[in-house]
């Protein structure tokens with residue numbers, strides 16, 4: 001009997017189709033240990049679901065204590081009785097298996113919903129749109145209801161972390177420019193999952209940001225490295241790789257090719273990849289293929305601002321509690337690494353008051369440090385500071401905040417320098433990758449932003465001072481890594497044509 005398609009399978013498929021293949025067919029011995037941050041997300045998700053259900057004011061039929069076939073039978077019976085709200089049910093039909101958190105009676109039929117410990121939609125408030133991960137899960141439940149002739153309509157709902165109900169209408173078009181519906185997205189995902197299950201399609205691993213939290217990370221990285229896979233080139237992801245693979249299968253192939261040979265008029269023969277992008281990817285392939293002889297370089301000269309004092313700045317945020325809990329700075333007097341010191345402002349409890357105090361103190365510190373140059377890595381710091389200012393408007397004005405992040409004296413090393421003007425023989429441009437390449441070592445054996453969030457949760461639960469210190473050390477090392485990168489930029493050669 002073939003494996004049924006489940007909602008969690010579709011959820012994973014949206015991030016990485018190969019994850020579905022690996023979960024179904026790979027040797028379990030190759031799995032990495034569960035990532036503590038992913039475990040925390042699961043834990044928080046089920047805690048939140050329990051909290052929502054316990055707080056329900058309306059009556060509901062609880063089927064969460066059942067499992068397997070019995071759960072399915074109980075669900076059918078509850079539907080036949082016309083129960084208004086069913087929690088923890090299960091439905092199965094024609095190779096589809098769904099465990100919706102909720103089934104709600106609307107008119108003569110049912111609609112399905114899930115309880116999520118995240119926002120119901122994504123993107124900026126006025127441009128928010130459905131999350132595809134959530135949509136494909138709701139699509140599966142709706143499909144099952146339709147096939148069983150129990151559906152009240154092509155829609156589902158999410159009860160999100162803010163207590164809002166977000167309706168996912170599967171018939172609505174994305175927009176005039178994109179006349180697709182969520183239902184089409186769901187159907188494409190379903191077809192791909194069915195092809196993977198029946199082995200009528202083969203998926204390939206592709207290196208991306210999600211790999212770092214995946215339990216197949218070690219297995220996939222080893223396979224990608226052996227295959228000299230194109231996705232180990234920064235900004236060359238699954239879509240581009242799949243476009244190119246028939247003509248250019250490996251990094252070595254791309255390094256040895258003449259990109260002009262793939263250009264036809266203003267385009268290349270690879271849909272979605274323009275000539276300039278292909279040139280850039282070719283240069284990266286050459287650099288990586290050069291192996292140990294490869295050296296990072298500047299594509300164009302870079303001029304960084306000068307001041308007697310430099311602040312290397314990094315924040316830590318817990319997205320589950322929606323709190324910025326640490327503002328860290330490595331402060332350096334010009335050209336004198338011995339004069340470095342670490343300054344940190346920590347929210348001593350997960351409350352808005354403590355978050356505000358840490359923000360206000362960090363803000364005051366930055367003001368008192370003027371004139372100085374502030375270095376940070378990615379737009380995240382500025383984005384979070386804008387959010388903090390809106391949340392705590394008496395700390396600073398909007399104009400003051402924008403003045404602080406004026407690019408003349410505040411440099412986003414990632415977007416404004418690394419991405420714009422440099423090349424590195426590495427598989428990505430994260431600060432961990434680049435500083436490690438430059439010889440910097442974090443004191444922690446498992447440093448990552450996700451790990452820091454997990455430590456913060458454990459510190460909140462236990463108050464353990466060693467965990468608090470681990471968070472501070474990790475943040476300090478991130479700030480120092482930014483300084484190591486900034487210093488390395490001074491020594492890079494300018495090579496507009498790339499390596500020969």
Ligand code: SF4
Nearest residue numbers: 016019206211214220
């Ligand atoms: S490690 Fe990456 S490529 Fe491999 S299954 Fe996980 S997400 Fe997919």
